[in-house]
Each structure stands twice: as structure tokens, then as C-alpha cells.
Amino acid sequence: MLEMNNIEKSFGELEVLKDISIRVDKGEIVSIIGPSGSGKSTLLRCATGLETADSGEIIYEDGASFGLVFQNFNLFPHYSVLQNVMDAPVKVMKKDKAVAKEEALKWLDKMGLKDRADAYPYQLSGGQQQRVAIARALAKDPDILFFDEPTSALDPELTGEVLKVIKSLADLHIAMVIVTHEMAFAKDISDRVIFMDKGVIVDQGTPEEVFGSDNQRTKDFLGRYNNI
Amino acid sequence: MPLTTMILKMGEGLGNTCSIFILTLLFSLPLGLLVALLRMSKSKIISGITRFFISILRGTPLMLQLIAVTYGPYYLFGLTVSRNKLIPVVIAFAINYAAYFAEIYRGGIESIPQGQYEAAKVLGYSKFQTFFRIILPQVIKRIMPSVTNEIVTLVKDTSLAFTVSFQEMFTIGKQIANSQTSFMPFLVAGVFYYIMNAVVDFGMGKVENKLDYYK
Numbered sequence: 001m002l003e004m005n006n007i008e009k010s011f012g013e014l015e016v017l018k019d020i021s022i023r024v025d026k027g028e029i030v031s032i033i034g035p036s037g038s039g040k041s042t043l044l045r046c047a048t049g050l051e052t053a054d055s056g057e058i059i060y061e062d063g064a065s066f067g068l069v070f071q072n073f074n075l076f077p078h079y080s081v082l083q084n085v086m087d088a089p090v091k092v093m094k095k096d097k098a099v100a101k102e103e104a105l106k107w108l109d110k111m112g113l114k115d116r117a118d119a120y121p122y123q124l125s126g127g128q129q130q131r132v133a134i135a136r137a138l139a140k141d142p143d144i145l146f147f148d149e150p151t152s153a154l155d156p157e158l159t160g161e162v163l164k165v166i167k168s169l170a171d172l173h174i175a176m177v178i179v180t181h182e183m184a185f186a187k188d189i190s191d192r193v194i195f196m197d198k199g200v201i202v203d204q205g206t207p208e209e210v211f212g213s214d215n216q217r218t219k220d221f222l223g224r225y226n227n228i
Numbered sequence: 229m230p231l232t233t234m235i236l237k238m239g240e241g242l243g244n245t246c247s248i249f250i251l252t253l254l255f256s257l258p259l260g261l262l263v264a265l266l267r268m269s270k271s272k273i274i275s276g277i278t279r280f281f282i283s284i285l286r287g288t289p290l291m292l293q294l295i296a297v298t299y300g301p302y303y304l305f306g307l308t309v310s311r312n313k314l315i316p317v318v319i320a321f322a323i324n325y326a327a328y329f330a331e332i333y334r335g336g337i338e339s340i341p342q343g344q345y346e347a348a349k350v351l352g353y354s355k356f357q358t359f360f361r362i363i364l365p366q367v368i369k370r371i372m373p374s375v376t377n378e379i380v381t382l383v384k385d386t387s388l389a390f391t392v393s394f395q396e397m398f399t400i401g402k403q404i405a406n407s408q409t410s411f412m413p414f415l416v417a418g419v420f421y422y423i424m425n426a427v428v429d430f431g432m433g434k435v436e437n438k439l440d441y442y443k
């Protein structure tokens with residue numbers, strides 16, 4: 001459904017992505033892991049049009065649409081929770097307001113936040129804000145949803161609730177590409193795991209394959225997470 | 229001259245004082261936004277030229293600008309000075325205040341985190357929607373205190389119109405002061421400005437409260 005072929009991206013002298021190719025199938029859940037600075041965010045930013053790749057091609061087959069969940073939520077502070085979720089469907093997708101509202105409440109309910117629909121972002125915990133951000137992305141009916149470290153900005157006791165709702169999306173058959181440092185989560189949820197280091201894909205496969213890989217760089221990286 | 233007569237006479241000029249005040253705000257607030265956008269243009273030429281004009285407007289006295297706009301056309305092109313000086317006075321004020329507002333808008337716009345633009349872009353908002361639906365409302369809230377400051381200054385600055393003998397409250401007060409050799413008109417003027425600014429403070433406080441529903 002998404003194909004990224006031979007993506008290259010440099011910032012000045014720094015080559016951040018070196019000939020990266022990825023495909024994501026319908027409903028597939030892909031985790032991207034790798035050390036800081038390996039280019040994971042840049043890859044998602046290229047896929048979502050926030051950066052322009054220097055070369056290579058990005059193809060969304062059959063007009064597939066995407067959403068992106070940011071590390072630090074980026075909710076609109078002047079909009080209530082409900083407005084955050086339904087504004088784009090109404091103003092961008094030109095959905096009927098009543099329909100958009102009903103759908104927004106459905107997504108908020110799925111995120112366990114229906115009773116906070118009238119709250120403003122500043123009144124919510126980080127975990128709640130991130131769940132609103134996920135509802136906001138889902139309200140645009142994406143075929144593929146990207147997450148860039150969705151729990152990294154959260155206190156440890158709040159990561160669980162966010163990982164749980166992400167997991168609950170698995171049965172919606174929306175493809176998900178998740179950049180994460182939560183190894184247990186990646187192992188648990190993914191159909192496929194991609195290990196990136198220094199702008200290249202070093203290793204990829206099923207969670208079993210990657211987490212049991214013989215590749216020395218993969219082993220060294222995973223060795224730093226001893227709680228899998 | 230009895231105090232009440234003095235107050236009434238000066239009060240006649242209040243209409244003109246308020247005209248300067250309201251018309252200046254009406255034109256300079258939107259114009260300032262436009263100037264701020266030009267100032268932030270990606271084109272070095274446009275932003276450079278805008279920056280130059282802003283620096284002239286902020287770096288020279290408003291009094292001088294009032295004289296230039298009112299009498300400039302006469303000295304430069306031999307045009308007659310219009311009898312209704314409200315027009316040149318408001319033009320000078322609006323341009324001058326637009327320059328100040330532009331810098332306030334620019335500071336506000338630049339203070340909005342990049343993530344807001346990125347979230348809007350990924351959600352599919354157009355550039356226009358992003359600016360007017362997402363960015364500007366947040367900017368307005370952030371710049372409110374600075375805008376209030378400028379508005380308070382504007383109330384007092386209206387008195388500068390005396391330099392081109394525009395018949396607003398202060399000009400009349402000054403004429404009375406000269407003819408009666410009395411200091412009283414200045415005191416009266418001070419009270420008038422103080423009351424107007426109390427109203428401005430009250431009104432702007434209300435607006436700020438209204439925007440207090442989020443952080």
C-alpha cells in the first residue's frame with residue numbers, strides 16, 4: 001500500500017537516510033527501532049511530506065491516506081478535545097458537521113476519553129493528550145498511521161495507557177508504522193520489525209527473527225534493552 | 229474662562245480625538261498583520277524592503293511623520309493642504325502604528341511552535357487555513373499584553389495631532405492655554421486621557437479574560 005524506494009536524505013553534509021526502501025502492506029503493523037540519530041524520525045517525516053527526500057520515490061497506492069502521531073502531541077491548544085478531533089474532517093474533508101461530531105465522539109470513546117470531549121488540552125495529562133492526538137489522526141480515516149515515539153514524552157506510568165490504545169487499533173486493519181524505544185511493545189504488536197542504524201536498514205523481519213537475530217549490530221543494540 | 233466652559237470646549241475636540249484613535253486601530257491592526265507577513269517573506273528583497281520601512285517608521289518621530297504626510301504633498305507637488313486634516317493625520321498614525329503592530333505580530337507568529345504547522349500540514353489544512361484557523365488565534369492571545377500597551381500609547385499619542393493644528397482635544401486645550409495664559413487646560417487634558425485609558429484598560433482586560441479559556 002505504501003512503497004518507499006531508494007530514499008536518500010541529507011542535511012548539509014550529514015547523510016541521514018542512505019538508500020532506504022520500505023513497503024507497508026494493508027493493515028500491516030511495522031515497528032522501526034534503532035539508536036538515536038539513526039534517521040527514524042526523518043524517514044517518517046519524508047513519508048508524511050514534512051521533509052522532502054533528496055531522491056527516491058514515495059508511492060501511496062490507490063490514493064491511500066496517512067496520519068501522523070507526534071512525540072509531543074502537537075494538539076491545538078485553542079481547540080477543545082472535540083474540536084481538535086473534528087475540525088480537520090469538517091474543514092479539510094468537508095464532512096457534515098453532525099457526522100464528523102458523531103465520528104469524533106466514537107474515536108474519543110475508543111480512546112477512553114469521551115467524557116473529556118469539552119476539556120482543553122492543557123487540562124489533560126500527557127497520556128490523555130496523546131490519546132486525543134491519536135483520535136485526531138484516526139478521524140481522518142487514514143489507511144496508514146505513523147507514530148513517532150508516541151510515548152517518549154510521557155512519564156513512565158502514562159506510557160502503558162497509550163500503548164494499550166495503540167494495541168487496540170490492531171483490529172481496525174489500519175496499517176501502522178511505529179517508531180519506538182519500547183522493545184517489549186514492538187515485539188508484541190508488530191508483524192514486522194525494522195532495525196535502522198546510521199541511515200540504513202540493518203535488519204528486518206518478524207519480531208522473532210529480529211529479536212533473535214545473529215546480526216552483531218542488532219544484537220549490540222538490543223543488548224542495551226535487557227528487559228525484553 | 230470658567231472651568232465648565234473650558235471642559236465643554238475641549239470636549240468638542242474629543243470626537244476628533246476618538247476618530248483618530250478608532251480609525252488608526254481599524255487600519256493599523258490589519259495593515260500591521262500584512263506588514264508582518266511581508267517582513268517574514270521568504271523573498272529576501274521583500275523582507276529587506278519591509279524591514280527598511282519599519283525601521284524608518286519606528287526610528288523617526290511620529291510628529292515628523294505627521295508633518296510629512298500632512299504638508300509633504302504641498303512642498304513636493306504643490307498640492308493644496310486638505311482642509312480636513314483628519315485624513316493625513318489618520319494615514320500617518322495608521323502607517324506608524326502598523327509598523328509597531330507588525331513587529332508585535334511577528335514576535336507572536338515566531339513564538340508559535342513548529343509542531344503546530346506540522347500537525348496542521350499532516351491533517352491536510354491549506355496554508356491559508358493553517359494560518360487563520362490554527363496560528364493566528366494563538367498569536368492574538370499571546371500578543372494581547374503588548375497590543376494593550378500600544379493602544380494605551382495611542383490614546384496619548386493622539387495629542388501629537390496638534391503639530392498639524394488638527395482640531396482634536398489637546399490642540400484646542402493648547403489654544404485655550406495660550407489665549408488665557410492658563411495651565412488649567414493641560415490638567416483637563418490629562419484627566420481626559422486618563423479616563424480614556426481607564427476605559428481602554430477595562431475593555432482590553434475583558435478581551436484578555438475572554439481568551440483565558442485555554443493556555
Ligand SMILES: Nc1ncnc2c1ncn2[C@@H]1O[C@H](COP(=O)(O)OP(=O)(O)OP(=O)(O)O)[C@@H](O)[C@H]1O
Pocket residue numbers: 011014016034035036037038039040041042043
Ligand atoms: N532539520 C534538520 N536539520 C539538520 N539536521 C537534522 C534535521 N533533522 C534531523 N537532523 C539530524 O539527522 C539525524 C537523524 O535524525 P532523526 O531525528 O531522524 O533521528 P532519530 O532516529 O529519529 O533519533 P531519535 O531516536 O533521537 O528520535 C540526527 O543526527 C539529527 O541531528
Ligand SMILES: [Mg+2]
Pocket residue numbers: 040041042148149
Ligand atoms: Mg526521532
